Amino acid sequence: MRQWLAIASMSLAFAGGVLPAAQAQVATAQPSAALPDFTEIVARTEGSVVNIRTTETVAVRPSGFGPGGGSDPYEMFRWFFGPEFSPPGAPGAPGPQRRGETPQQPQERTVPRGVGSGFAISADGYILTNNHVVDGANEIFVTMTDGTEFNAEVVGTDPRTDIALLKVDAKDLTPLPIGDSHQLKKGQWVLAIGSPFGLDSTVTAGIISAINRETGDYLPFIQTDVAVNPGNSGGPLLNLAGQVVGVNSQIVSRSGGFMGISLAIPIDEAMRVVEQLKEHGKVTRGRIGVQIGEVSDEVAKAIGLGKARGAMVSHVEKGGPAASAGVMPGDVITSFNGTDIKQWADLPRIVGETKPDTAATLEVWRKGKAVKLKVTVGEMPSEATQTAQREGPVAEPEKTDVLGLAVADVPEQARKELGIKGGVQVRDVRAPANAAGLQPGDIILTVGDTDITDAKQFAKVVSGLDASSKAALLVLSDGQTRWVLVQPKAK
Template identity: 50%
Template sequence: MKSLNVKTSGSGVSFFLALACAFSLQMPLMASAQQGMVKGLPDFTELVEQVGPSVVNIRTLEKVRAQPQNGGGMDDETQDLLRRFFGIPIPNVPNTPNAPRQAPRQGRTPVPEESQPRGVGSGFVLTSDGFIMTNAHVVDGADEVLVTLTDKREFKAKLIGADKRTDVAVVKIQATGLPAVKVGDVSRLKVGEWVMAIGSPFGLDNSVTAGIVSAKQRDTGDYLPFIQTDVAINPGNSGGPLINMRGEVIGINSQIYSRSGGFMGISFAIPMDEAMRVSEQLRSNGRVTRGRIGVQIEPVTKELAESIGLGKAQGALINRIEPGAPADKAGLEAGDVILKIDGKQIEKSADLPRLVGNTKPGTKSTLTVFRRGATKEMSIVIAELEPEKVAKRSSEIEEKPKASASAQGLGLVVTELTDAQKTELKIKGGVRVESVQDQAAKAGLREGDVILAVGNHEVTQMKEFEAAVAKIDKNLAVSVLFRRGELTRFALIRPIR
């Protein structure tokens, strides 16, 4: 260092020497801190070199019938009307005014089909022998799928299978020795972890963006707990890989949340463990088979859980059971809360279709069910998921019994069900709501509903209903299980004191 020529006293010199020594000692520490900060920043260059060659561009084409050159595609009748009423000459051949009309339609040569661009997406090499994974919506409806590798080789791909429920598709190209990706363990993924995406946003090949994991287990569909990130994802990125800092693919970029059509800081990826389960079935069978038990469910709210004695808001509340379905055969009832399947906890209602769907049809499973204050184990045989049936509406009830009881504190007037009504509704008992007012109306009950339970006490007839009403605590909201059409649900009524 260059010394400073400063005239000062001896004590002043000592002070400056001490200051200089302290500064010189701090310089390495400051440099070390700066190096530590630099080292702490992520470097994606090696990841791009490692995974980049495995990412492909996918273009889809659709065949359209070429427009005949007869006056901009107008048919003969339209042209004839224009000539006769407006005196407008319509050319049959471009740049040839007033050409004679074409031959009658039945004598024309068929118009050839042309392949036109339909969309652009991304994908990645799953196996070295040419299996490629992408989104189902990227290849949906395409007549041709073209895959371009990073070395600019282009292949016509064969669609092996696509699953719209999970938005996963697998295509195959005739190539070997391809650089396949490494599949990561999604269970190790942490919120706040750095991740990277490679794809073709707006058709720009091999574009790299990065960000962090914003959330896990984000429910936006029946069968998928999505990974939410702030990685910039735009049209064309769909089907591309989401990569962790170990160079492993942990998701397929699938959706964005946007009010403008472009990226707004929220994107979603399909977890790779779910995608691999789907891809294995697609490669083996060309389709995905899923389990079903034949129930319609809804979430368990905190207030409802406390009211029925469940304590914690968890599980899936059954509000309808399909007649003849596995749930019906197993003895499940509307109003049951399914807490576990084969020992796996159902924290929220969306967990049930996911766990049942991932169970092989024909499997004998065990359900843990909460019913009227008690927990019980029930066996059920999982069936294969079928196309959803449209629920039929119950016909009008012809025979109307006389009102014989009321629960004024609940704002209800109810009557016995006739045998014909029980048969039609396929229930063993209950009482029919004849009129509602005050608290019952506020809770959402209405005329024609059938009450099946009051405060965890099953109701099959008027005598049981009145006994259950007599036991309720007027200071607390009471849960009422009722049937409306084919749906069964709970209402919370606050009694009038």
């Protein structure tokens, strides 16, 4: 019994002495794991965030009640179904014109168009927002958190990056400090301030979910789980230092509301656009006149590149900068002016940021080796250049080979139109080439490292292919060039 009491006493001593110490250790560790306090950041920054509302002018049908118009019982329906709504036989509805009656002319009305957000980037009235917030607006109103309202003018817009720069008549705005979006890391805390659904100065917080999320040629987005809804567009994405690291722009949603994925424009990209908009009112970008695609790991190994990297040239614009520099379809651009092209989407952005008329060095992978070319960067046109269309008769089909292809020489006229010196045109496609996506009418320019000159030479090259490995074919189709891998049949 005494032994049992001794053990019980020891247990009580452990419970009364050791356990409180462990609890103290847990209590000490809690503050380091606590959520950040955003109150001080919000207090410093929300006064620089603005609400943006826009209006537009729409045509409406005259009411037809009395000489001066009067009330219209169908007006409510027009708000829902559009200004052209009018039930048959209703006043103002289309119908036969009475003799001597003057046709009623359409009237115009200014109506609300949309609501968005923005933020001050200078004390003298420059406001940064999204292009889609102000696009098509007749009037733009900027409202500060204290209720002060300004009429805003558009300094310039850039639809490609969805950036717009506005100017209001103010001299004492508090600009938000600009951060460095290149320093962002996954898991980092960020917060957004804006006007979702018109609710001014709403603050939401979350973390960086991904960086450099590719969704466009010129814009690597910041992906977050910060709650962003319609009306947040154009508002700032802030780090814990209260610096702007992004411009909230898009949501990924099936319902139109927040679903855990929001996208922001990196502030570095946005400010580069702002500088040009301030100086010129528009953005000028460089171009070299190529259409590009992704280089898969399988294609990279087949052409001796080793690993998937660079941008595969699918089309070279005739007379363009790249054509003048000697770039050819099938080349893989691996470097531009000393900057490695890690993935194909890097190239348009890097070239676009280069000033037109700049002399640059291209490094391309061609036939198993690196080739350096000199190119003079051109200016991006306002509209996309149309690709050349090819037509023309072809010769009679031949028996299919180990690739499942029947080919013929490319007619001279078609070669001139396409700007090619050789190649063969596919007349029939069977297994295994059909499984690789080849179609009649495609033009095969290269097999491995061998340029194809005509059907006879193509047959000789194909007959020597190793059936144990896939053959890499450079194929021209509808003005686009791509690498296609085909496993030859065993002889």
